[in-house]
Amino acid sequence: MSALLEVRGLSVRRGQLLALRDLSLAVEAGRVVAVIGANGAGKSTLLEAVAGLLRPERGGVVLDGTEVTALPAHRRLRLGIALVPEGRRLFPSLSVRENLLTGQYRRRPGPWDLPAVYALFPWMADRAAQRASALSGGEQQAVALGRALLANPRVLLLDELSLGLAPAVVATVYRTLPQVVAQGTGVLLVEQDVSLALRRADEVHCLLEGRVELSGSPADLSARQIETAYFGIRRESA
Amino acid sequence: MIWVDAVLQGVLVGGLYALFACGLSLMFGVMRIVNLAHGDFAVLAAFLAYSLISASGVNLLYAALLTVPVFAGFGYLVQRGLLNRAISSGPLPPLLATFGLSVVIQNSLLQGYTADSRALDPGRIGTASLRLSGQISLSYLELLILGLAVLVLGGLELYLRRNRTGRMLRAAADDRDAASLVGGDPRHLYGVATAIAFGTLALAGLLFAARSSVAPSSGPSELLFGFEAVVIGGLGSLWGTLLGGIALGIAQNVAGQADPAYTLLAGHLLFLLVLILRPEGLLPRRSVTA
Ligand SMILES: Nc1ncnc2c1ncn2[C@@H]1O[C@H](COP(=O)(O)OP(=O)(O)OP(=O)(O)O)[C@@H](O)[C@H]1O
Ligand SMILES: [Mg+2]
Numbered sequence: 133m134s135a136l137l138e139v140r141g142l143s144v145r146r147g148q149l150l151a152l153r154d155l156s157l158a159v160e161a162g163r164v165v166a167v168i169g170a171n172g173a174g175k176s177t178l179l180e181a182v183a184g185l186l187r188p189e190r191g192g193v194v195l196d197g198t199e200v201t202a203l204p205a206h207r208r209l210r211l212g213i214a215l216v217p218e219g220r221r222l223f224p225s226l227s228v229r230e231n232l233l234t235g236q237y238r239r240r241p242g243p244w245d246l247p248a249v250y251a252l253f254p255w256m257a258d259r260a261a262q263r264a265s266a267l268s269g270g271e272q273q274a275v276a277l278g279r280a281l282l283a284n285p286r287v288l289l290l291d292e293l294s295l296g297l298a299p300a301v302v303a304t305v306y307r308t309l310p311q312v313v314a315q316g317t318g319v320l321l322v323e324q325d326v327s328l329a330l331r332r333a334d335e336v337h338c339l340l341e342g343r344v345e346l347s348g349s350p351a352d353l354s355a356r357q358i359e360t361a362y363f364g365i366r367r368e369s370a
Numbered sequence: 371m372i373w374v375d376a377v378l379q380g381v382l383v384g385g386l387y388a389l390f391a392c393g394l395s396l397m398f399g400v401m402r403i404v405n406l407a408h409g410d411f412a413v414l415a416a417f418l419a420y421s422l423i424s425a426s427g428v429n430l431l432y433a434a435l436l437t438v439p440v441f442a443g444f445g446y447l448v449q450r451g452l453l454n455r456a457i458s459s460g461p462l463p464p465l466l467a468t469f470g471l472s473v474v475i476q477n478s479l480l481q482g483y484t485a486d487s488r489a490l491d492p493g494r495i496g497t498a499s500l501r502l503s504g505q506i507s508l509s510y511l512e513l514l515i516l517g518l519a520v521l522v523l524g525g526l527e528l529y530l531r532r533n534r535t536g537r538m539l540r541a542a543a544d545d546r547d548a549a550s551l552v553g554g555d556p557r558h559l560y561g562v563a564t565a566i567a568f569g570t571l572a573l574a575g576l577l578f579a580a581r582s583s584v585a586p587s588s589g590p591s592e593l594l595f596g597f598e599a600v601v602i603g604g605l606g607s608l609w610g611t612l613l614g615g616i617a618l619g620i621a622q623n624v625a626g627q628a629d630p631a632y633t634l635l636a637g638h639l640l641f642l643l644v645l646i647l648r649p650e651g652l653l654p655r656r657s658v659t660a
Binding site: 183184185204205206207209210214215217221222223224225226230233234235236237238239279280283 | 534537538540541543544545547548549550551552553554555556655
């Protein structure tokens with residue numbers, strides 16, 4: 133049986149730099165896969181290539197058996213790949229509600245609609261008419277997540293939901309993950325915050341300079357192993 | 371009383387300036403494209419309608435009902451076939467492309483129609499007017515043009531706020547990649563923006579020719595009025611553009627009342643004054659309350 137999302141031998145160039153080298157991983161429906169790594173390890177590059185914003189130099193992306201490597205981002209969304217990008221990337225001149233509605237532009241049929249998102253984040257309905265740029269960082273992150281959910285994705289890509297947010301705020305945003313996964317959506321998330329990723333994920337890949345250094349379930353990985361892979365200590369001493 | 375009349379005439383022509391300028395503002399707002407051929411396309415629309423009317427004998431209304439949608443479709447094709455390619459390689463290529471189109475259109479019109487100016491006959495409405503007092507009368511045609519301008523600008527505003535594709539145009543204006551991440555094809559959305567711009571510029575071109583006349587070389591000066599209306603009103607706000615067009619019309623007509631030689635100069639001076647004193651325009655984009 134093939135996985136919901138498969139990344140096969142992906143290499144992506146950014147300028148001169150080969151930011152991702154021959155990377156493979158898979159995400160099953162209803163599972164959370166986390167990719168951790170230091171600054172510049174290539175985490176965002178991976179998600180942008182999966183979402184279709186970047187073209188790989190080699191390798192491919194397969195969604196439920198369908199090769200999508202040649203498709204641009206808007207076509208991949210329609211097939212069910214949604215990205216919550218790093219830095220949230222809300223539409224600053226649109227209201228909160230309008231930002232959410234853009235998520236429905238090419239939605240697939242599914243459980244997520246405006247009332248469902250408002251039920252997930254009750255404060256949002258009260259502030260629907262406010263400009264998105266007037267929200268706090270955590271609130272913006274929640275809107276970005278809501279916008280992606282409204283497309284009813286089969287695979288949800290999350291790029292550093294925790295970036296720049298207070299731990300309590302991060303916890304509220306991440307608390308929504310089980311509800312998302314319960315619908316059968318596969319989640320591929322990227323974090324610099326290792327302990328957060330280990331707590332939330334079923335499977336973790338540690339990325340170092342564009343390569344997977346270490347993979348496994350959080351329970352099987354020791355702190356020492358992860359530290360080594362994260363900072364690349366072994367490599368430097370070798 | 372003649373001053374009141376000058377102000378009223380300015381308001382009337384200002385609506386037409388705004389109708390002409392809204393596409394300019396839309397294309398710049400959504401794609402950061404300055405369409406240097408905007409005025410020439412409007413003139414082209416007027417000349418094509420002129421030929422259509424002389425060849426088939428239909429009236430101006432039917433010519434407009436045909437020309438406007440054809441130009442909207444033409445705009446979509448120009449965007450997808452030419453301008454989308456040009457913007458992918460930086461801000462300069464689209465500027466050069468539209469400049470090239472401007473030259474090509476002007477020369478083709480000169481070839482096909484000579485340098486003479488032409489007017490479109492609006493029919494009976496062109497001669498009737500509403501007499502308010504001894505010295506003040508408002509032409510029904512010009513009232514109709516102002517009404518059309520307000521209707522089109524209001525409809526466009528509503529489209530951008532309430533329609534799902536209209537909303538995506540604003541989203542793509544904010545962040546093109548983020549728009550594609552929610553399923554919007556930027557090339558298509560850009561095509562829609564240019565289609566709207568071409569539809570409105572065609573209507574404005576026909577109305578220019580109906581209230582006075584146009585010549586193959588009129589495009590650049592119309593373009594200048596359009597720019598001035600947009601900048602005076604404040605970029606990115608349609609009601610601002612209407613206000614800008616009206617302010618421009620009033621300045622031109624009041625100065626022209628004093629001395630016809632000052633008509634255009636007064637418009638340019640107002641434009642410069644706004645640039646210096648209030649560079650964000652009279653009515654800049656306000657916060658959303660959707
Ligand atoms: N637009 C770009 N042009 C050229 N190089 C880039 C670009 N964006 C990122 N890079 C480089 O690609 C590499 C991977 O960057 P990427 O953003 O994927 O890392 P990341 O793991 O997401 O880091 P962070 O944790 O800081 O978000 C880095 O070395 C970065 O400098
Ligand atoms: Mg990143």
